[in-house]
Amino acid sequence: MPPSRACWNCRKMRKKCDLYRPICGRCTRRGTACHYKHDNKPEWMDGGVKEERMAAQMRGEREETLRRRRESAVHVSSDDVPVAEDSTGEASVPPQSPARDLATPTSDLQETSPGTSNYGMELRSKTSKLFPQSGEPFGRSDTILIMFYLEHLLPFLFPFYRPSILEGGRAWIFEMMISSPVVRQATLCQSSYFFSLVRGTADLGGARDELLAQITDAIAILRQALDFMKASGFRDHLHSAVRAMASIMQIQRFELAVLSFRNWQVHLSAAVAVFRKLLECVVESREPRSRFNAIMNSLGPPSSLSPPQNDQIPSAEKAAFGFSSPLVILDDIIASIALQEQPQLYEYHDSLLGDTEGTGEPPINLEAVIGVKNWVILQIGEIAALEAWHQQCKRARNLDAMELVHRATLIKKSIVAPFKELEKELVVVQKERSLLDNFIPAPSQGSLVSLVWAHAALISLSVVQVGWQPTDSKVHYHVTQVINLLNRRRSRALLRTMVWPLCVAGCLAVPELEVHFRALVETLQPPSIFGTAHKALEIMENVWSNREADVVATRNLATCFRIQGDVVLLV
Known part of the structure; x- marks a missing residue:
């Protein structure tokens, strides 16, 4: 060299x-x-x-x-793996470039300069034990936790995500764990926490704080990778950028699972920034759909199974991009409701989620990952944009009431039209029997879930258009429909995927309906596993206990989702 x-x-x-x-x-x-x-x-x-x-x-x-x-050396445990040393006494395991392990939760892509050697020494001392080098064999404890994640925790967190075995199934996740220490660590953090809960051996407070500290330590070294990619250009680092987005969403989901809401806006901004940078890499087209498809085509080449099959399996990064993109878009839309802002990715919604070309197959399939049909989330995005416009006009004192009604009417028609078709597709499934059953995926219930979200969307649209009116007959109807649908399918794994619509409906419930929402959340035990649902009940209880006229006059969903200084993201 x-x-x-x-x-x-x-x-x-x-x-x-x-x-x-x-x-x-x-x-x-x-x-x-x-x-x-x-x-x-x-x-x-x-x-x-x-x-x-x-x-x-x-x-x-x-x-x-x-x-x-x-x-x-005398303290080496059975899980430690000996590492060969070169003549200088330094480990000879090939290092992993930070740019290949991108997953930093950061609100922007601004450059950061470590400055002095002390920075690097401190950074390495904090993260050396957290991030083993790529290629190092797993210890037995890591192997158990990884399999627990793949077999039980992932189906619990994403019960609708069942990629075809002909496309490699969930193998891409295991592949990324092997090749990326950061992805592995983000996964192990979640798995070790939930595994301890299932065994009943967790010191909840201590385990939570320790794992959050591990995530915090990871941020510093990962941010350097983002800075490097920004400086050298995302087009040359597509695979690293996709790993970034996947890992950021892993970190966000874990922190929300343990009820840490302080950093989600930072993580989401980072994921949105990476998503934008990826689409901007494609200069051959201005249309988001073409750009998205071009990125998917670039995340190859696919791998082939051994002969005689010769079947082509998508690359791990391609599968990761297809999995992470729906999560980024969903979180962005739900966050925009809580923040009264237009979704950051709003300009991409029609092209990536809608059937703008009459093909019936938009490039991003939300239902395959989160169980909700595209058109429902698309209209919730429209409601978020309408509310942002509404608030902006109120601040400027130039609100056009007719324009508000016109836009709200168009959204309502787009939601109501497909209702009957969804109702025909409902399926009834058996109920779980034990704690471990919480980690078993529910059979396909996309129609029921989409109906619940659609009713919640109409409730939120009503709040934007006419204000906080729990006693309004139409609002009352949608609230009772949410209760009926959730009682129809009391799967705990399924209920936790509908915490946002549950909370929206509960906040607008009249006093006599409060008991139904309490009962629904009380079935989600223990609270350590269903933390977001119990946080939703806390929000509802706060709304129910403050029904004074002066409070109700200024109340909206954004004020409900601000509790104890935190803006809560219920995903």
């Missing part, structure tokens, strides 16, 4: 540099800031006293590392 391409540190130490960006493997293992030739030469590289001091510090750090390894 030409020395001119090596980083400054490796050149100074006369060591081979692997050229990983933004931090090479040797600097990653040593925990030092990494500078390449195109970067500014480090301040210490002055050819004099500072350079000699830095060389002495590097030698001292290497000796200290070797000493700690010798001292800790």
Whole structure:
């Protein structure tokens, strides 16, 4: 390798540099800031006293590392995997480039400069145990947790997600865990928490805080990868960007599951930014649908099964993009209701979710991942945009009441028209029997779920159009329909996928209907597994206990979803 391409540190130490960006493997293992030739030469590289001091510090750090390894060798457990060392005493496991393990929850893609070697040393010391190098064998405990995630937790979190076995099923998730330590860690955090709950061995507070700390530690090293991708261009890092989006959504879902609502806006903004950057990579077309399909086609090549089948299986990244995109769009829409803002991805909705070309097959299929038909979520996005426009006009004191009615009427017609067809498709399924049954996926119930969401959409539309009117006959009808539908299918795994419509209907319930919503949530036990549902009940109870006329006059769904200083995202 030409020395001119090596980083400054490796050149100074006369060591081979692997050229990983933004931090090479040797600097990653040593925990030092990494500078390449195109970067500014480090301040210490002055050819004099500072350079000699830095060389002495590097030698001292290497000796200290070797000493700690010798001292800790006697404490190796059965789950530890020995790592070979090179002549310098450094692990010879190939490093994983941060750009290939992208998953940082950050609200934007602004550049960040570590600044000093202390930054890198501190960062590495925090994350070295959390992120084993790619290619390192799993310990037995990790293997158990990974299988628990694939067999039980994933079906519980996403009961409608059943990719065809002919397309590889859920194998893409396992593949990404193997190749990406960050994806693996995001998955293991969730799995270890829920596994402890099932066994009844969890110290809930301690386990929650420890896992959230692990996620926090991961953010720093992952943000560097996003900064690197921003600087070098997303077009050359499509696979890394898709891993970013998948991992960000994993982190967000885990934090919401343990009722941490402080960071979801940051995570969502990051996922939305990555999604936008991906679509912007395609310069050959301006139409979002064509751009989306072009990205999907670029996330290959597909793998082939062994002969004689020769069947083509989509790449892990292609499957991940198809899985993560619906989650990003859903979260963006539900968040916009709580924030009274137009969805960040609103401009893409018609093209990616609607049948704008008359093919009947939009590129993103929400029902396959979250169980709700595209047209329902599409109209909730329209309601969010209408509410954002409504609030903007009220602030500017130029509201056009006729325009509000006109837009609301169009949305209502788009929701009501498909109702009868959905009602014909309802299916009745047996009820679960034990705690572990919570982790068993429910059979297809897309029609029922879509109906529940549609009724909640009409309730929220009414709030935008005429204000907070729980006693209105039409609102009362939709609230009772939500209760009837949820009682018709009291699957705990299914109910937790409908927390947002449950909460919307409950907030508009008249006093005599409150007991039904309490009963529905009380079936979701224990609260540690169904945290968002119990948070929804907390929101409802807060609304029910404040029915004073002056409060109701200014109430809307956004005020309901703000509780104890947090804006709650119920997904």
